[in-house]
Amino acid sequence: MKTVLISGAGVAGTALARLLHRDGVAVTVVEHAPGLRPGGQAVDIRGVALDVTERMGLLDQVRAHRTQMRGMSVLDGDGREIDRSTETTFSSGRLANDDIELLREDLVRFLHEQAGADVEFVFGDRISALDQDEDGVRVAFEHGRPRSFDLVVGADGLHSAVRRLSFGPEEQFTRHLGMHLAIFSAENFLALDDWQLWLRDGEAGYGIYPVRDNTQLRITFGFAAEPLPAGHRHAEQHKQFVADRMATLRWETPRLLKALREADDFYFDAMTQVHMDRWSNGRTVLLGDAGYCASPLSGQGTSLALVGAYVLADALRRTGAHHRAAFACYEKRMRPFVELNQALATENPGGPAAEASVERAKNAIALDD
Known part of the structure; x- marks a missing residue:
């Protein structure tokens, strides 16, 4: 194996690119967005994933950029505080532990x-067709010229083009969890000081926390609804869909909806898991959300991406880049870890998984097996 194409420049794709390059592989990463994607929520690096960042030489850097929350308030539908904690937050769990919460965009930038x-x-390009044989994979792109690679890795997220081209339609592999999330940034018009707010009324609610030295907010809207029909991918359609479902909420909702309409880093999707019998097909393999999305409800998507990248790169190195043996090793090692972490999203519908479950899942793999 001399050349690898990775589709997707998120956490999984950029981490794998760095690891394969370290092993002497010529790596190309193709990303549909015009650059590294901005915005997004704060993400968690937990358990074994911390060991991965340490082995990659990133631990001190991510630790220096961790969020600095002092605690959180839980509000009723009118914005009145009904509970508070200075020991834990819904976004990161217990504050006094070694896990690291930081902004997704910072982690991707460090990896890049x-x-x-x-x-x-x-x-600004994406894969449009794959044609593989015993010698390699011929790849067509929407804009660039066709090229050939020894292997292709789909690290292109929940709606993976590589998975669709290599395995079939998305609907075969996805499992809707009954919720949707929207995430966007705004100025800190609530003057929050390292403090989170969480409001829920019925089947809708939101979480708000400050970032960037309390100059910005990250706002997460969540609500129950059936998935949108296939093809509804336009940001303005999504914003209207979200606004319609959140409009009945009170307190600061009008100002939050104004910020939603103005946001230029808006993200929206159904909370969905991916379950597949296999993650490889010939010279093509899936990584992270493309193959085993646990959904943001698990809190472990970033850790799965980092650990998956490490295990896949390690398997390729151990097998001398014999892809069939490497992919089999990767799946054997990762599947128990994936299953435990996916279960976190469904253990306690409407709330976080038990702390003991998180502790077990985040450490359920050994990097040196």
Whole structure:
């Protein structure tokens, strides 16, 4: 194996690019967005994933950029505080532990910087066709010229094009969890000071927390609803869909909906898991959300991406890049870890998983097996 194409420049794709480049592989990363995607929620690096960041030389950097929450308030539908905690938050769990919460965009930027100039990143393009044989994979792109690679890795998220082209329609593999999330940024018009607010009324609610030294807010809307019909992918359609479902909420909802309409880093999707019998097909393999999305409700998507990248790179190195043996090793090692972490999202519908369950799941793999 000399050349690998990775589809997706998120956490999984950039981490794998850095690890494969370290092992002497010529890596190309193709990303549909025009650059690294901004915004997004704060993400957690927990358990074994912390060991991965340490082995990659990133632990001190991510630790220096961790969020600094002092606690949270839980509000009723009118914004009155009904509970508070200075020991735990809904976004990161118990504050007094070694886990690290930081902004997704910061983590991706660190991984991208570490990958170095020798990794080729192609932004503003995507894979449109795959044609593989015993010698390699011929890849067609929407804009660029066709190219051939020894292996193709789909690290392109829940709506993976690589999965669709190699395994079939998305609907075969996805399991809707009954919820939707929207995430966006705004100025800190609530003057929050390292403090989170969580409001829920019926089947809808939101979480708000400050970032960037309390100059910005990250706002998460959540509500129960059936998935949108296939093809509804336009941001303005999504914003209207979200606004319609949140409009009945009170307190600061009008100002939050105004911020939603103005946001330029808006993210929205159904909370969905991906379950597949296999993650590889010939010379193509899936990584992270593309193969085993646990959904943000698990709190473990980032850790699965980091650990998956490490285990896949390690399997390729151990097998001398014999892809069939490497992919089999990768699946054997990762599946028990994936299953425990996916279960976190469904253990306690409407609330976080038990702390003991999180502790067990986040450490349920050994990097040196």
